[in-house]
Amino acid sequence: MLGGNFWTLFRSPASITCRRHLVLPEMRGGASNGLPKQEAYRRSVHFLLLSAESKRALASGTRSSHEGCSATSSSPTGILYIDINNECVCVCVRGFELFKQNNIRQLCSPVYPFICSPVHLLTCLPFHLLACLLAHLFTLSSARLFTCSRVYPFICSPVYPLACLPFHLLACSPAHLFTLSSARLFTLSSARLFTCSRVYPFICSPVYPLACLPFHLLACSPAHLFTLSSAHLFTLSSARLFTLSSARLFTCSPVYPFICSPVYPLTCLPFHLLACLPTRLFTLSSARLFTCSPVYPFICSPVYPLACLPFHLLACLPAHLFTLSSARLFTHSPVYPFICLLVYPPARLPAHLFILSSAHLVACLPFHPLACSPARPFTRLPVYPLARLPAHLFILSSAHLVACLPDHLHRLAADVIPESHEFYLLAPEHQQYEQPSILHGRTDVVTVTPWLAPVVWEGTFNPVLLDSIYKVKNITVTATVFAVGKYIMFLKNFLETAEQHFFVGFKVHIYVFTDRSNEVPQVRMATGRQLTVRSVPSSKRWQEISARRMELIQTLIEEQLPNHNDYIFCLDVDSKFHGRWGSESLGALVAVTHPGYYRDPRSRFPYERRPASKAYMASGEGDFYYCGGAFGGLLQEVHHLAKTCRSNFEADTQEGIEAAWQEESHLNRYMWINKPSKVLSPEYLWQDFKPKNPEVHIIRFSGVVKNYAEIRPNT
Numbered sequence: 001m002l003g004g005n006f007w008t009l010f011r012s013p014a015s016i017t018c019r020r021h022l023v024l025p026e027m028r029g030g031a032s033n034g035l036p037k038q039e040a041y042r043r044s045v046h047f048l049l050l051s052a053e054s055k056r057a058l059a060s061g062t063r064s065s066h067e068g069c070s071a072t073s074s075s076p077t078g079i080l081y082i083d084i085n086n087e088c089v090c091v092c093v094r095g096f097e098l099f100k101q102n103n104i105r106q107l108c109s110p111v112y113p114f115i116c117s118p119v120h121l122l123t124c125l126p127f128h129l130l131a132c133l134l135a136h137l138f139t140l141s142s143a144r145l146f147t148c149s150r151v152y153p154f155i156c157s158p159v160y161p162l163a164c165l166p167f168h169l170l171a172c173s174p175a176h177l178f179t180l181s182s183a184r185l186f187t188l189s190s191a192r193l194f195t196c197s198r199v200y201p202f203i204c205s206p207v208y209p210l211a212c213l214p215f216h217l218l219a220c221s222p223a224h225l226f227t228l229s230s231a232h233l234f235t236l237s238s239a240r241l242f243t244l245s246s247a248r249l250f251t252c253s254p255v256y257p258f259i260c261s262p263v264y265p266l267t268c269l270p271f272h273l274l275a276c277l278p279t280r281l282f283t284l285s286s287a288r289l290f291t292c293s294p295v296y297p298f299i300c301s302p303v304y305p306l307a308c309l310p311f312h313l314l315a316c317l318p319a320h321l322f323t324l325s326s327a328r329l330f331t332h333s334p335v336y337p338f339i340c341l342l343v344y345p346p347a348r349l350p351a352h353l354f355i356l357s358s359a360h361l362v363a364c365l366p367f368h369p370l371a372c373s374p375a376r377p378f379t380r381l382p383v384y385p386l387a388r389l390p391a392h393l394f395i396l397s398s399a400h401l402v403a404c405l406p407d408h409l410h411r412l413a414a415d416v417i418p419e420s421h422e423f424y425l426l427a428p429e430h431q432q433y434e435q436p437s438i439l440h441g442r443t444d445v446v447t448v449t450p451w452l453a454p455v456v457w458e459g460t461f462n463p464v465l466l467d468s469i470y471k472v473k474n475i476t477v478t479a480t481v482f483a484v485g486k487y488i489m490f491l492k493n494f495l496e497t498a499e500q501h502f503f504v505g506f507k508v509h510i511y512v513f514t515d516r517s518n519e520v521p522q523v524r525m526a527t528g529r530q531l532t533v534r535s536v537p538s539s540k541r542w543q544e545i546s547a548r549r550m551e552l553i554q555t556l557i558e559e560q561l562p563n564h565n566d567y568i569f570c571l572d573v574d575s576k577f578h579g580r581w582g583s584e585s586l587g588a589l590v591a592v593t594h595p596g597y598y599r600d601p602r603s604r605f606p607y608e609r610r611p612a613s614k615a616y617m618a619s620g621e622g623d624f625y626y627c628g629g630a631f632g633g634l635l636q637e638v639h640h641l642a643k644t645c646r647s648n649f650e651a652d653t654q655e656g657i658e659a660a661w662q663e664e665s666h667l668n669r670y671m672w673i674n675k676p677s678k679v680l681s682p683e684y685l686w687q688d689f690k691p692k693n694p695e696v697h698i699i700r701f702s703g704v705v706k707n708y709a710e711i712r713p714n715t
Ligand SMILES: CC(=O)N[C@H]1[C@@H](OP(=O)(O)OP(=O)(O)OC[C@H]2O[C@@H](n3ccc(=O)[nH]c3=O)[C@H](O)[C@@H]2O)O[C@H](CO)[C@H](O)[C@@H]1O
Pocket: 481, 482, 483, 484, 485, 486, 487, 542, 543, 545, 546, 547, 571, 572, 573, 574, 627, 628, 629, 630, 661, 662, 663, 664, 685, 703, 711, 712, 713
């Protein structure tokens, strides 16, 4: 038997070749294949730990004979097994072949599944993912760290101070792993150990390109430490160090003081950060962190394999997070949906964010409101003991594994539960505009609601600034307008004035719903603006036409407007634009105060007052009276509104009741419960017949005077 410390087997070629147990296929051939034993050994570079049972299955597919034996056997693929105290070491001469075997997963030892697992072949995934698999995780957490010395000698061996970071080593991406086990490990053990520093030969060796080393090693290297420390370490060190290091201190090798030392808690800290290879790190620290290129090429670049793991960086430092979010969030790169999207699918949030939430996310709150939201379960996670990384990785496993594969990224995007983008008001860096004041401004009107939604009046916003903020978001603003029956006559004016005033310079898509498609006027539209005509049935009752809009808006959003990050406004056609209606009106849920009632007490509001109706508003209830002729917001918000109003309207119809002002009544009820995030002043829907009040400095949109009897199908 090989005895307790398997490491001795690999420690030097000499020690290997003199052991009968390790008989490699080439060695069997002896002189016939002309390979010196040492060379044969070097080629037997991939080793796996298999259970005896797995070994049997792999070797022959039979259940015969080998259990507990110390003999060797080989498969046609040149795999050789050695039993060590009932653990089986599999030495694979042609490792890649072995890894390519389809059935390898079943053949893998539960003791060390991740070595044989095909998931390793995901080349750009770093150790987390390797470590993430449930099986691995358990292996790592339960068995390895403390008990594995015999089974996995090179981890546990005192010769190998990385004992404190077992999975780091293992974690090396497949390429690394192979490299390590094949080229490096043995090379190292043979070549480096003698020539390099006694303490950590293979790190210190200039022969060893650090670029190929797993970052852990970087993290461990005193030399790197200094390099890294300038930018990161001190930043990182402040809060966590002592807590985190506590667990380590006992287990770490004195050979590696800086791992164990409370001074160097990076062992337990986000080594992801350190994971950047030296060149990257410089890139990071010099170019990125401070300059915050909006493009963030190093993340997206295929040259940068960590591209798949931006969240590590996110997770590491609030600074990064901010940096990243400021760079990313408005670019919405499809390459990086899960970063760029403002809303993480809660279940797929980078686990680090979960884990670090107690420490980090609070700092990031404004940028990651959802991540921090008390509504999200992960925020209730207890403070994560970072020192216990296996558990940490366990959480990772549920979230990451899927999320990291490039082809899953797009799927992720589709899974997003969209929510408000309003937190991400990212202005261009050098935007010049007039200094704002919190002392001077409109005093004749109220500019904020009791729930702190802005009320948009002329003089309360900077249009240039707002446009620059929303331009970079590359949004499309949809507008719906209904022109059924004779109302088609209003359409031309509506469209022409929209060209002049409605979101000029933005992508605008106007949907016209009409029963008279052939009468839709030809209106020249600017680049980026388009018109779509949809046919709708006419009706004998104007009330029905008006109310049915909710249903059609709901359907439109469901069928045609999948991008939930865009905005929509639903407008009356019998109106014209007279002044700017632009980005200042954007918000998650936007309502316009009715020009006829904004000076009135709520008792005078024409809410639906019959309790039988689902639009019922009791006396003493209600904020403002909002008009049915203009409302909007994020697609998802408006969708919810339209769906709700439609179903309430239809429920009323079932009960034989029609609200006082049809869908407008339902809208008001809805807005009472779902407070609009932005309220537009009556500037945004005036009525031509009404003289302008002094507080109204500009009329932006206004209902034309019309003869109801003439244009409506019924009166
Ligand atoms: C300015 C304002 O807030 N207006 C609202 C108000 O009355 P209005 O008097 O403004 O209602 P309205 O006659 O303009 O009808 C609302 C809209 O429905 C469409 N339509 C209506 C009738 C018709 O035969 N063909 C047609 O296309 C058209 O887009 C019109 O703009 O109360 C209505 C209650 O139902 C709606 O809530 C309106 O939005």
